[in-house]
Amino acid sequence: MATIQVVPQRFIPGLGALYDALAEYWYPAFRILFGAMFVPHGMQKLFGMFGAPTLDRYVQSFGRMGGWANDPGWVYYIGCLEFFGGICIAIGFLTRVFAIQFIGFMTVAVFLGNGPRGYWWSIGGWETPLFWGIAFIVIFANGGGKWSVDRALGREF
Amino acid sequence: MAATARPALIIPALGSFYDWLSKYAYSLFRFAMGIALVPHGLHTLFGTFTVPPAKSFLDAATWLTSSGWITYVGLLEVVGGICIAIGFLTRFFAAQVVIFILIAIFTVHLPNGYFWTARGAEWPLSWLVFFLGILIYGGGPLSVDRAIGKEL
Numbered sequence: 257m258a259t260i261q262v263v264p265q266r267f268i269p270g271l272g273a274l275y276d277a278l279a280e281y282w283y284p285a286f287r288i289l290f291g292a293m294f295v296p297h298g299m300q301k302l303f304g305m306f307g308a309p310t311l312d313r314y315v316q317s318f319g320r321m322g323g324w325a326n327d328p329g330w331v332y333y334i335g336c337l338e339f340f341g342g343i344c345i346a347i348g349f350l351t352r353v354f355a356i357q358f359i360g361f362m363t364v365a366v367f368l369g370n371g372p373r374g375y376w377w378s379i380g381g382w383e384t385p386l387f388w389g390i391a392f393i394v395i396f397a398n399g400g401g402k403w404s405v406d407r408a409l410g411r412e413f
Numbered sequence: 414m415a416a417t418a419r420p421a422l423i424i425p426a427l428g429s430f431y432d433w434l435s436k437y438a439y440s441l442f443r444f445a446m447g448i449a450l451v452p453h454g455l456h457t458l459f460g461t462f463t464v465p466p467a468k469s470f471l472d473a474a475t476w477l478t479s480s481g482w483i484t485y486v487g488l489l490e491v492v493g494g495i496c497i498a499i500g501f502l503t504r505f506f507a508a509q510v511v512i513f514i515l516i517a518i519f520t521v522h523l524p525n526g527y528f529w530t531a532r533g534a535e536w537p538l539s540w541l542v543f544f545l546g547i548l549i550y551g552g553g554p555l556s557v558d559r560a561i562g563k564e565l
Contacts, residue, residue, distance in 0.1 A: 265563040278549045286542050293535060296527060306528070375452070378532050383449070390445045391543060397431060397438035400420065412420045413427075 284348070284403040287395055291345030294358075298339025301331055321368040337361060345395065348404020352413045355396040362389030440500075440555040446543050447498030450510070454490025457483060486513055497547060500556020504565040507548040514541045 266272050300308035309317070311328060318334075319326030341354035365371075365385035377383040399413075400406025422428050493506035514537050522534040529536040551565070552558025 267563065267565050271565070275549055275551065282546050282549045286546055289542050290539065293539060377529065377536050380530055384529055384536060387445060387449055387543075388539065390442055391539070393434075394438045394442050397435035399431065407420055410420045411423055413423050 280402060283398060283401050286391075287348060287351070287401065287404070288346045290391060290395070291342045291347075294338040294342035295346075298335045298337070298342060301335030302339055318369075320372070321364070325368075334361060348400035348406050350413065351400045351404060351406055352396055355392050358392045359389055359396060362386070362392060365389075436554055439550060439553045442543070443500060443503070443547055443550075443553060443556070444498045446540075446547060447494045447496070450490040450494030450497070454487045454492075454494060457487035457490060489513060500552035500558050502565065503552045503556060503558055504548055507544050510544045511541065511548055514544060 296306055299305040301314060304310070308314075311331060314331040315326060315328050318330050337354070337357055341357060344350055344354050345358075362385040366382045366389065370380055370385055371382045373379055374381040375383050406412035419428075422431075489506070489509055493510060496502050496506050497510070518534050518537045518541065522532060522537050525531050526533040527535050558564035
C-alpha cells in the first residue's frame with residue numbers, strides 16, 4: 257500500500273528488510289484470496305452448487321429485508337457480483353468498480369441482511385459483512401496494484 | 414507500491430481522493446480488526462455475551478480447555494485487540510493472533526467446511542489474511558508505534 261512504508265526504527269533492525277520484502281506481496285495476495293473467497297457464494301446463487309438453497313428460498317430470504325428485495329433479480333445481481341466480481345477482484349480487473357459494489361452489498365447486509373440476526377458471525381450476524389466491508393475499503397483505496405490486469409492495461413478507474 | 418507505478422486513472426480527478434483514502438484505509442483496517450477481537454475476548458474471559466454453545470472455541474479440544482489457553486486467548490483478544498486497534502506493539506500482538514487463528518482454522522472451523530454461514534473456515538481464513546497484513550505492515554499511520562517512532 258502506497259503510503260505506509262515510512263517505517264519507524266526497529267527494535268530488531270534486521271526485520272525491516274523482511275517487512276519491506278513482504279509488504280509488496282501482501283496486497284496482491286490479499287486481493288486474490290479475498291476476491292476468490294466470494295466465488296463459491298456466487299456459484300451457490302447462480303448455479304445451485306455446494307448444497308445451495310433453491311432460488312425461491314434465496315428470494316424469500318432476500319425478501320426479509322423488505323418488499324423491494326423480494327425479487328429474483330437481486331439474487332442474480334448478488335450472485336453475479338460474487339461470482340464475476342469475485343473473479344475480477346482476484347485478477348485485478350476493474351478492481352475498484354467491483355470493490356465499491358461489494359462495499360454497498362456489505363453495507364446493506366450489515367443493516368438489513370445480517371443485522372437482524374444479531375452481532376456474532378457464528379450466528380450469521382452483522383460482524384461478517386461489517387469487517388469484510390472494511391476490507392473492501394482497502395481494496396477500493398488501492399485499486400488493482402501489483403499482479404493485476406488493471407496494472408497490465410495501464411488504466412484503471 | 415509507489416504512487417508513480419499506478420496506472421492512469423480513467424477519472425483522473427479521483428487520484429487525490431484515492432491517495433487520501435489509501436493513507437487512512439490501512440489505519441481504519443487496523444483499528445477495526447483490532448476492535449473486532451475485543452467482544453470475542455470478553456466472551457472468552459467472562460462469558461459476557463451469549464454465543465450458541467455448539468462449536469465454540471471452548472469445545473475445540475480438551476487440551477485447550479484443561480489449561481490456561483482459554484485465559485491466554487481471552488487476554489490476547491481483549492488486550493491484544495485494543496493494542497492493535499491503537500497500533501501499540503502492533504506486530505507483537507498480530508503475530509500471536511495469526512498463530513491463534515491458524516489453530517482455530519484447523520481445530521475448529523475446517524471440520525465445518527468452507528462456508529462461513531456454517532461456521533466454516535472461510536471467516537477465520539479471511540482473518541488470517543487480514544492479520545498477516547497487520548503483521549507485515551505494523552502500526553502504520555495514526556498509530557502509537559508511529560508516534561513513539563520505534564517498533565518491533
